[in-house]
Amino acid sequence: MEPDHDLVLELPTDIRTIEHAVEYVVDRCRQCDSHADRLRLNFRVGLTEALSNAMLYGNGHDPSKRVRVEVTLGPGEITARVTDQGSGFNPHAVPDPTRPENLLKAGGRGLFLMRQLLDEVWYNDQGNQVTLVLRLEPTSPPLSGGARA
C-alpha cells in the first residue's frame, strides 16, 4: 500500500525537465496555501464591503469626498483601515441578516460578512472608520474568521 500524496510526478532523467517540474509543483503548492485562500476570499470580500459602505453610506455617493485606505503588513497579520468623510453610524444597531425575517431582504449583509470573514473588525467611536484584521496563521481555517457577529 502506498501512502496518500497530494501530488506525484514521475520524471524522465532529463535535466531540462527540472525547471518546469519545479514550477508546476510550486504553483500547485501556492494554490493550496491557506494564506492565499484567505487573501483571495476573506480579505478581498471584507475590503470590498468596507469600501462600498464608505462610498455609499459614509460619503453618500458624493464624488467630491474621498475614502482613505491604510494597510499595514505585520508579522502574521494584515490590517486594513478604511476611513470615510461621513458622520458615522452605530454598527451595533445593524440587525442579523441570517434571521428568517431578514433572509429575503436585498441588503444588510455587508457588516455581517466582514465580521464572519475577518479575524477582527472594529469601528472608531464615530463610526466613519473601520479596521479589518486578517490573521495569517497556519492553523487558521481557510475560509471563515474567528470573529462571529
Added chain:
Amino acid sequence: MEPDHDLVLELPTDIRTIEHAVEYVVDRCRQCDSHADRLRLNFRVGLTEALSNAMLYGNGHDPSKRVRVEVTLGPGEITARVTDQGSGFNPHAVPDPTRPENLLKAGGRGLFLMRQLLDEVWYNDQGNQVTLVLRLEPTSPPLSGGARA
C-alpha cells in the same frame, strides 16, 4: 504625526474603483507574504537540487531511469520526497563547501543549499531518496531554514 503604514490609498467616491483598489492591495499583500517568499526561493531551489542530484548522480544521466516526486501539503508544511533509481550514497560524507579550501570548487553546494534552505532534509538509509520539509509558519524567517548543515 501619522503612524507608519505599508500602503496608503486615497480613493474617489466611485464604486467602479473598488475592484481595482482591492486587487491592488491584495497583490501587494501577496508580495509581502513570507510564505510566498519561502516557496519562491527556499522550496524552489531546494527541489531543483534534489531533482538534479537524482538525475545526475542517482540515475547517472541514464534516460531510461526515472525520478519520482511525491508532494504532500500538510497544515503548515509542505513535504517533497524525491526518489531515484540509483544505489545511493552517504550524505554525511559530503564536505562543507563554505570552508576556505572548498570555496573555489565548482561543485559540492547542492546538499548544503538544501539543508540551509529547507527546515528538514533527510535521506533514507540507502541514500536514493531525499525528503524535504518546508514549514509555513508566520514566524519563519523569509529566507533561511531552520536546519543548518
Added chain:
Amino acid sequence: MTVVDVEGQLIVGNRQELKQKVLEHLEAGDRKFVIDFSNTGYIDSSGLGVLVSLSKKIREQGGELRLSSLNEDLRTLFELTKLDTLFRIADTRDQALEGF
C-alpha cells in the same frame, strides 16, 4: 429559458448589469432563469442582494431562478449568509437545466 454567465466579480460596482439583463428577459416573458458562476471570482454582499431581489421578482411572476457552478469560495458565502436555503443551487449548469 435564460442562462446568464457572471464573468469576473459580482460586486457593488457592476451588479446593476446583471440585474438589468435578467429583468429585461423577465419583462420579455421568460420565467426560467439560470445564473451560472463558472467564471466568477467573488461576490460581495450587494451581489448577493441582487440575487435575492431578482429571485423575489421572478417568483412574483410565477418563475424560478436557479444558480449553478459555485466554486468553494462562493459556496462559503452562501452558507455563511444562509442564502443556500433560499436558492436551488446545482453543481453544474447542465444539472440546473435538468427538468427545468
Added chain:
Amino acid sequence: MTVVDVEGQLIVGNRQELKQKVLEHLEAGDRKFVIDFSNTGYIDSSGLGVLVSLSKKIREQGGELRLSSLNEDLRTLFELTKLDTLFRIADTRDQALEGF
C-alpha cells in the same frame, strides 16, 4: 568588455549556455566580464558552480569577472554559500562598469 544578461533561471538545465558564451569571448581575447542578474529568477548550486569556474578561468587569463543587480533572493544564495567573498558584486550594471 563583455556584459552578459542571465534571463530566467541559471540552473542545471541551462548553465552550459552561459558558460559557452563567456568562454567564447574569453577565447576571443576579452578580459573584462560583467554578468548581470536583473532578469534572473533563481540560481541553483550548479549555476553557482558555473560562476565559480568561469571566474577562475578568467582570472587565469589575467581578467576579471564582476556580478551585478542581484535581487534579495540571489544575494541570500551568495551569502549562504560565502561566495559573496569571492566575487565583486555591484548593485547595478553601471556600478559594475565603473572604472573597469
